[in-house]
Amino acid sequence: MPYVNIKITREGATSEQKAALIKGVTDLLVTVLDKNPATTFVVIDEVAFEDWGVGGLPVEEYRKQLKAKS
Amino acid sequence: MPYVNIKITREGATSEQKAALIKGVTDLLVTVLDKNPATTFVVIDEVAFEDWGVGGLPVEEYRKQLKAKS
Amino acid sequence: MPYVNIKITREGATSEQKAALIKGVTDLLVTVLDKNPATTFVVIDEVAFEDWGVGGLPVEEYRKQLKAKS
Amino acid sequence: MPYVNIKITREGATSEQKAALIKGVTDLLVTVLDKNPATTFVVIDEVAFEDWGVGGLPVEEYRKQLKAKS
Amino acid sequence: MPYVNIKITREGATSEQKAALIKGVTDLLVTVLDKNPATTFVVIDEVAFEDWGVGGLPVEEYRKQLKAKS
Amino acid sequence: MPYVNIKITREGATSEQKAALIKGVTDLLVTVLDKNPATTFVVIDEVAFEDWGVGGLPVEEYRKQLKAKS
Numbered sequence: 001m002p003y004v005n006i007k008i009t010r011e012g013a014t015s016e017q018k019a020a021l022i023k024g025v026t027d028l029l030v031t032v033l034d035k036n037p038a039t040t041f042v043v044i045d046e047v048a049f050e051d052w053g054v055g056g057l058p059v060e061e062y063r064k065q066l067k068a069k070s
Numbered sequence: 071m072p073y074v075n076i077k078i079t080r081e082g083a084t085s086e087q088k089a090a091l092i093k094g095v096t097d098l099l100v101t102v103l104d105k106n107p108a109t110t111f112v113v114i115d116e117v118a119f120e121d122w123g124v125g126g127l128p129v130e131e132y133r134k135q136l137k138a139k140s
Numbered sequence: 141m142p143y144v145n146i147k148i149t150r151e152g153a154t155s156e157q158k159a160a161l162i163k164g165v166t167d168l169l170v171t172v173l174d175k176n177p178a179t180t181f182v183v184i185d186e187v188a189f190e191d192w193g194v195g196g197l198p199v200e201e202y203r204k205q206l207k208a209k210s
Numbered sequence: 211m212p213y214v215n216i217k218i219t220r221e222g223a224t225s226e227q228k229a230a231l232i233k234g235v236t237d238l239l240v241t242v243l244d245k246n247p248a249t250t251f252v253v254i255d256e257v258a259f260e261d262w263g264v265g266g267l268p269v270e271e272y273r274k275q276l277k278a279k280s
Numbered sequence: 281m282p283y284v285n286i287k288i289t290r291e292g293a294t295s296e297q298k299a300a301l302i303k304g305v306t307d308l309l310v311t312v313l314d315k316n317p318a319t320t321f322v323v324i325d326e327v328a329f330e331d332w333g334v335g336g337l338p339v340e341e342y343r344k345q346l347k348a349k350s
Numbered sequence: 351m352p353y354v355n356i357k358i359t360r361e362g363a364t365s366e367q368k369a370a371l372i373k374g375v376t377d378l379l380v381t382v383l384d385k386n387p388a389t390t391f392v393v394i395d396e397v398a399f400e401d402w403g404v405g406g407l408p409v410e411e412y413r414k415q416l417k418a419k420s
Contacts, residue, residue, distance in 0.1 A: 022123030053302030053322035092333030162263030182263035193372030193392035232403030252403035
């Protein structure tokens with residue numbers, strides 16, 4: 001009975017893409033660990049840009065700096 | 071000083087129901103483990119249907135299939 | 141299909157006490173929100189004292205200071 | 211830069227199986243959402259039987275009851 | 281490659297304050313544990329008052345009671 | 351009343367370093383958001399190498415590959 005939580009930045013993932021993540025992760029747990037899909041939960045969290053930091057910066061700022069450097 | 075996180079699908083839980091969850095979980099931790107309510111946190115997350123998967127499907131799809139089978 | 145995570149400091153909770161937490165939280169979700177117990181997950185994490193901070197201090201240190209003040 | 215947390219009951223998942231989960235989830239995020247693997251984190255938590263509840267019971271107890279009923 | 285999740289009540293934290301949290305936590309992990317900022321993630325969750333409980337009450341109710349007592 | 355969870359790979363963080371993380375994060379929340387330290391929780395999780403993935407690989411494997419490339 002696995003529980004999987006996927007956090008991604010909010011940038012337009014569609015319902016179809018989310019359904020693909022749910023199916024893909026569940027299939028993976030069935031294949032690798034023989035888990036029962038009926039008791040496999042997947043919860044997706046979309047996180048606003050200003051709420052996600054990397055490199056000490058909010059993610060949008062971070063991407064700008066990466067681009068400027070390249 | 072317990073920390074409890076409750077994740078439920080977003081389907082209309084009222085403020086009163088949330089208050090009942092907060093009170094019930096806190097009372098439980100006091101009764102079972104003699105915890106101090108003043109340092110017991112409860113955080114409730116409501117999750118949209120398309121963000122919660124079970125049986126390899128978004129929850130709404132899953133419920134439809136269960137119904138169709140029964 | 142709720143998912144509940146309970147984090148407590150590791151200080152000797154017994155299997156019986158954990159079972160009481162699992163039963164109590166599940167019953168609460170059934171009573172308050174009419175959830176199905178068969179798809180209600182409860183996960184308990186016990187956290188070592190040095191890994192739990194409050195008031196800016198590891199919890200053991202914090203309790204000593206509270207005691208000294210009282 | 212996704213972050214994925216996988217919680218499973220502790221029942222002997224090998225390092226190879228864990229590596230397969232890590233690879234599978236990362237590939238999925240690349241395929242479905244075009245994420246960068248270098249900033250995709252996967253964290254696996256194994257949870258002891260007595261710390262995982264379903265149906266209001268610790269998981270081992272729950273499985274026994276399911277078996278008895280079938 | 282640390283992952284940090286900060287949960288606060290939703291009461292008007294600005295983008296600048298969030299950026300300060302992201303920078304502060306990342307600097308701390310660099311200073312204390314020599315972590316690489318480029319692989320340090322910080323995710324901030326703002327939680328509505330009715331979804332955060334303490335002392336067995338939703339946080340707003342709890343604050344009112346504290347005030348009334350003082 | 352913030353709740354902060356810090357996940358790091360298990361590679362020998364000392365009690366002193368953990369106390370420094372707890373103090374640093376708490377001070378940061380006081381400085382930036384004027385939070386009350388007495389209701390600020392910090393929970394640290396150390397994660398075994400085989401349970402942390404990045405770049406589609408367990409972290410140790412990933413570091414080896416980075417080194418080999420450089």
